[in-house]
Amino acid sequence: MTPFSYHKAASVGEALSLASPTSRFIAGGTNLVDLMKENVVRPERLIDITGLGLDAIQPTANGGLLIGALVSNADLAWHALVERGYPLLSEAILAGASPQLRNMASVGGNLLQRTRCYYFYDTGTPCNKRQPGSGCPARTGLNRIHAILGASEACVATHPSDMCVALSALEAVIHVEGRAGKRQIAFADFHRLPHDTPERDTQLATDELVTAIELPPPQFETHYRYLKIRDRASYAFALVSVAAALHIQGGVIRAARLALGGVAHKPWRDPAVEQTLQGQAASVALFACVADALLQGAQPLSQNGFKVQLTQRAIVRALGEAAARGATS
Incomplete structure (x- = not known):
């Protein structure tokens, strides 16, 4: 680990004034400290933001929920308003990491965590994400865990978060503050x-800070499922994950959301495919057609072709369990 300075910010404004391309904000540190230990990132300054008061969970005027960026993953997963109105999010968070990590990790940090690609973490190998222009050895090397959708010649890494897959399906909005002011990002x-x-993993500028996540009013409290397929039962990142949310009335799907994890550089959604579910009765045949459509254009690598069929089956299972969940409760 290389030397760095440390500053505990007393306000959002002070934190932003200290931000630079060579600094990093730190809260729980559950990903950043690992990256520093491995010399993947070498910030000259750490800006501690844990005292900024961004740790509240409160209803919004339109019936949604505003979640401060410093809320811990554990507090969010077990919060009564989340369990009642957004159980898909709770289920996704509890599928990730370990209780100890969830107690430390912040919501904002979860949004910004980096890929677990082997080559990204190994500073003895090239990596375009770590050193632009150096190459992507995963394309022809060890790529069992890598992307089958949305990848490029430059990178085939996947996004590791479980929470983000659920937030994608729920169509959250990210609140951001920077020196130029505040903005919201879908x-x-x-x-x-x-x-x-x-x-570049996100649209954030180097002088911007995530301050909150906003959820729309609840719509999928009953028919939901977060399904995570992994190599072992706990403390493992997803090979494939599915966040399925259905709004069913009178036996007919009125709205549907479907997001995938473990298959792309970001949580993967296709709203056009989701719309094909609307106005139809839930069935295995329908869900299989949706799975096929969502995997159109998949480009597996030498060792991860199994992910295509695994993802298709996971989609059918997650949608089926989401549809049945409300019927049996």
């Missing part, structure tokens, strides 16, 4: 596909 636009600039 969740679908927050994370980036790699294209030829895989070193």
